[in-house]
Amino acid sequence: MDTRVAPQPPSPGDRLRSWRERRHLSQMTLALQAEVSARHLSFVETGRAQPGRELILRLADELEIPLRERNMLLRAAGFAPVFEQRRFDDPSFDPVRSIIDITLARHAPFPAYVIDRHWDVVCRNDGVPELYEGVDAALLVPPTNVVRLMLHPQGMAPRVHNLPSWRSHFVVQMRRQFELTADPQLGALLRETLAWPGGIGPIDESTGGPAMTLDIDTRIGRLSFITAITVFGSPVDVTLEEIALEVMHPANSFTEHAVRDAAAARAARRKGQETKG
Missing domain, CATH: 3.30.450.180 (Beta-Lactamase)
Structure with a gap:
């Protein structure tokens, strides 16, 4: 019997940290840009605090995260996506x-x-x-x-x-x-x-x-x-x-x-x- 455990999808904090590192920003720099405390941002990234919808969108905007990925980030945090995604022939x-x-x-x-x-x-x-x-x-x-x-x-x-x-x-x-x-x-x-x-x-x-x-x-x-x-x-x-x-x-x-x-x-x-x- 296969006892391997399926890998868990990245948490909202993991996703945000990954995008921050991809943009070569420190926690302090991002916190200042998004007008949030560096301590709270650290808690969000480590999972000690759950980000709200507005904070996710604010951080995503500062990180220039593509809209498709913003929807995925919102879903990971338990929120409904806010950016429409339709076929081109819609x-x-x-x-x-x-x-x-x-x-x-x-x-x-x-x-x-x-x-x-x-x-x-x-x-x-x-x-x-x-x-x-x-x-x-x-x-x-x-x-x-x-x-x-x-x-x-x-x-x-x-x-x-x-x-x-x-x-x-x-x-x-x-x-x-x-x-x-x-x-x-x-x-x-x-x-x-x-x-x-x-x-x-x-x-x-x-x-x-x-x-x-x-x-x-x-x-x-x-x-x-x-x-x-x-x-x-x-x-x-x-x-x-x-x-x-x-x-x-x-x-x-x-x-x-x-x-x-x-x-x-x-x-x-x-x-x-x-x-x-």
Whole structure:
């Protein structure tokens, strides 16, 4: 008979201490920021005192804990979660999805897509299908992961001219995101990414900004895009906090014309096929 005892889930105090240490804050510093005594905070972390709902939310705010984790912290303390967590296809998101759909459509024929906290594509337009030609079919199966699509040796990586810089761009962002969220799935993706061959080299911490240039070979020529990411900040909704819109703008006139000409040619072929049908 198995007599092993199942591990107990972390207590509210354990969770708060873990987040405080992740943020490199002392008890005294956090106590001052949250306007609570250091003694009481120490008692909370050791389990000698149970934190109230307001104190949990105040500490979570000072620690910049993600909303998903704040809900878990509240549950661990016996309180109901206060931040809504819905599927992206929930009808309540119709206004947000409408704005996103308009943005995706207007950005065509250039690529644009929405990603979640694990870099999986939630929705996208059909801009520049030539980018994905030659990519292993398994990497295109929904939900497509942008990191794997871009950096995996069987993805777009062999055609990316500035692969080391592009790889650094992703790695720096994932590291920062992991530091902020402590998401184990994101941590696994980061380790997976660092293990792939190709483009291996020192990580340039300066490449983790919101915009980055992608130079890639395709059958319509070497294309260059500037990417930019927009986040949907919301203080009360988990789903909106965890998604981001990424758009790719042409970085030079050749890319502008090549992409538009290729899109026009596809549209003409479709129109001809419909006429024949």
